[in-house]
Amino acid sequence: VAPIRTQVAIVGAGPAGLVLAHLLHLRGIESVVLEARSRGYLEQRVRAGVLEAPTVQLLCDAGVGERLQRESLRHRGISLRFDRTDHHLDFVALTGRSITVYGQQEVVKDLIAARLAAGLPLHFEVADVRLRGIETDEPEVAFTDGDGVHRILAAPVIAGCDGFHGVCRPQIPAGRLTVFERDYPFAWLGILAKAAPAQEEVTYAHSDRGFALASMRTAEMARLYLQVPPDEPLEDWPDGRIWDELNARLAVEGSAPLNVGPILERGVTTMRSFVVEPMRHGQLFLAGDAAHIVPPTGAKGMNLAVADVAVLAEAVERFFATGDSALLDGYSVRCLRRVWRAEHFSWWMTSMLHLAPGADAFERRLQLSQLRYVTSSEAAATSLAENYVGLPYGS
Ligand code: FAS
C-alpha cells in the first residue's frame, strides 16, 4: 500500500495531539493523527478537570471553545481547608483572572468533533506504531490501521503526543535523553459521583487523616479524591468507606456533609513528577505527558500539554513557510521553562497538602506554616494564584 504523505504525523489523540492538529490546520499545515484507542473510549475517559486561563483563551481563539463557554463552570478561586477552617483564595481579586472547570473528555469531544467535521484524517484503533528514520529528513511512522492494514505515514515532522505510556519517547536512544523523576509515597483514589457538589469551588483539604480534594464536573456531578497509599487496591474502599473518609477529611467548622450519590467511575492515580530533556530528537518532537508528568495537585497536566503544542504549532508553521528551523530548534528549551515552573508548583502544592507517611512533627509544622501564610499574606496568596490560573505563555 502506498505511503500516506503529510506534513506532520501526530501520534496520540489526547489533548496534546488534538490541539496540535487543530492549531496546525488553522495555519494551513496538514497533519494525520494516529490514535490507539477508540473514539468512544477517549470521550468517556475521566481525567483532568481544571483549565488555566491561557488554555481557555487558546481554545476560544482557535474556534473550539463554543460549548466550553456555554457549559463550563467559571470559578473565582479555590478553597484550602486546614486547622478545621475553610480559607478561600479569590484568584480574580488577586490576579484578575479566573479558572474554568470543564472535563478533559469534554475538550477531547469538542476537538474530535471539529476534526471530523472538517473531514481531516484521524485514525482510531491503530496498532503497532513504530517510528523510522527520526534522525533523517524523511522520517516515517509504520502502523496497522483499524482494519488491520499495514500502513506507512511519511512526514518531515513527527509529534509524539502519545502520553506517558506511549511508544515515541522510548524510541529515542537512551543516551540522548536525561530523565528527571520523583515518585511520591501516596496516590489519589478518585471518584466521579452523581451527586451535587457540596462546595461552591474546588476545595483542597489538609487533615491529620490525609489529603482530600472536592471538585466537580457540573452542578450534578461531583469529582472527589482521597490520598491513599501507592497502588492501594480499590477493593479496600467500598463506597461507604470512601464517603466517610472524604467527609472526615473535608469537615471544617460549619461545613455541610457531602451529598452522597452513585459512584459512576473510580480509579487510583499514581503521583509522579517526570521530565525528559530535551523534548526533541531529530524530527521527533515530544509534547504533553509523553515528555513530562506532574502530580495532579496543581491541575497542570492537561494545561501543560496545550502550552507545549501552542509552541510547536508556531515552530512548525515557520519551518514549512520559510524552511527556517530556528523555532523548532528552540522548541524544547522554550517549553521546558513553563514545564519546570509547573513541575515546581505541582510539587510544592503536593508537598504542602499531603501527609507523607513518616512525616515528622517538624515537617507537619512547616506545612501548616505554609498553609497559614498563603491564606493570610496577599503576596503569598498572589504567588499561588498566578501559578494556579496559569502564567501568560512565554513568561
Ligand atoms: P494523554 O495521555 O491524554 O493522550 C495520549 C494519547 O495517546 C492517548 O489517547 C493514548 O491512547 C494515545 N496513545 C498512547 N500510545 C499510543 C500508541 N502507541 N499509538 C497511538 N496512540 C497512542 N491532569 C490534571 O490536570 N488533573 C487531573 O485530575 C488529572 N487526572 C488524571 C488521571 C489519570 C488517571 C491520568 C492518567 C492522568 C490525569 N491527569 C490529570 C493528567 C492528564 O490530564 C494529562 O496531563 C493529559 O491527559 C495530557 O494530555 P496528552 O499529553 O495528550 O496525553
Ligand code: PHB
Ligand atoms: C479535577 O477536577 O479533576 C481536579 C481539580 C483540581 C486538581 C486535580 C483534579 O488539582
